Amino acid sequence: MLQLTMTGEYAVRAMVHLATLPPDTTVQIADIAREWDVPEVFLRKIITQLSRNGLVASYRGKGGGVALGREAGTITLLDVIECMEGPLALNACLTNPGICHRIPFCAVHAVWHEAQIKLREVLTSRTLADLAGHHIEGCQSAVTLDAGILSPTDPL
Amino acid sequence: MLQLTMTGEYAVRAMVHLATLPPDTTVQIADIAREWDVPEVFLRKIITQLSRNGLVASYRGKGGGVALGREAGTITLLDVIECMEGPLALNACLTNPGICHRIPFCAVHAVWHEAQIKLREVLTSRTLADLAGHHIEGCQSAVTLDAGILSPTDPL
């Protein structure tokens, strides 16, 4: 299917969570799992993978936990997704040219190529810092909503 | 996975094939299957689905076959893909808002929304007429290559 998997989705949630914390703060996987509705043991696998690629730093032993592996401003959404799902390939012919023997005269291939470039552009245009910032703002808006200062129907 | 399925890929091949034919020409499914390396029985299922949505017109009985259901210029790549794979949804939260209880303050959701719009733009920017045209040109280039007028290393 042309859709992000739960693995990728969960990874993004975890990374956004980490990005909202003050730099170098560590948090435990169980806490992330609880707050973002992710099965804990599964999230452990996911974070291990992120850790192997340097996107998160993990600390074992009592008092350990995980933190962002690099500065939030240097990690894009695409980084997280490709870490879990492998290189982006909207169509198999984009990574494995041998599959389609009609390249180089396949016009469809060119369209997929263009589509993939556009998708990459969007997915690399926001860093975790951006996403975390908006997330925090959004939460504050929500709190404001709860406080009744804004009507629930007001546009954000 | 974030990738087109074989079902969608085969459907595109078949539609491009139909679009290269003169208007209202019918061809048999077995012929398309043979020429484009698609399992015939499987392609029959795919074309049935395209037929149900009016993208192809099918004629049963001896001497029957299939043809384009509408003018090639009115059918986009997205039409074909969505016919086979359902509505485009890069992330589940785009079609099923209830899944993510953090909307409307989820910044990631907004990114997926933008990415999907861009992807739709590309996939709707080319009709089968465009693709068939380029396909024919490409084939002619290939023929020219075969004739030895151009070197195989010459850029197309």
Add this chain to the structure above:
DNA sequence: GGTAAATGGGAGTCCTTTTGTCCCATTTGG
């Protein structure tokens, strides 16, 4: 009418991927 040639449709098979779980090893602070 009968037969051959074409698409239509339901059911089912096989395989891979996804989405997890279980259990235990390893690390580390107190």
Add this chain to the structure above:
DNA sequence: CCAAATGGGACAAAAGGACTCCCATTTACC
């Protein structure tokens, strides 16, 4: 040493993808 944390391998259930089989239906032509 013990409790608390991550790491890793094996495994399991469920879903989805990629087909096949069998037969029904339609139609042209003799």
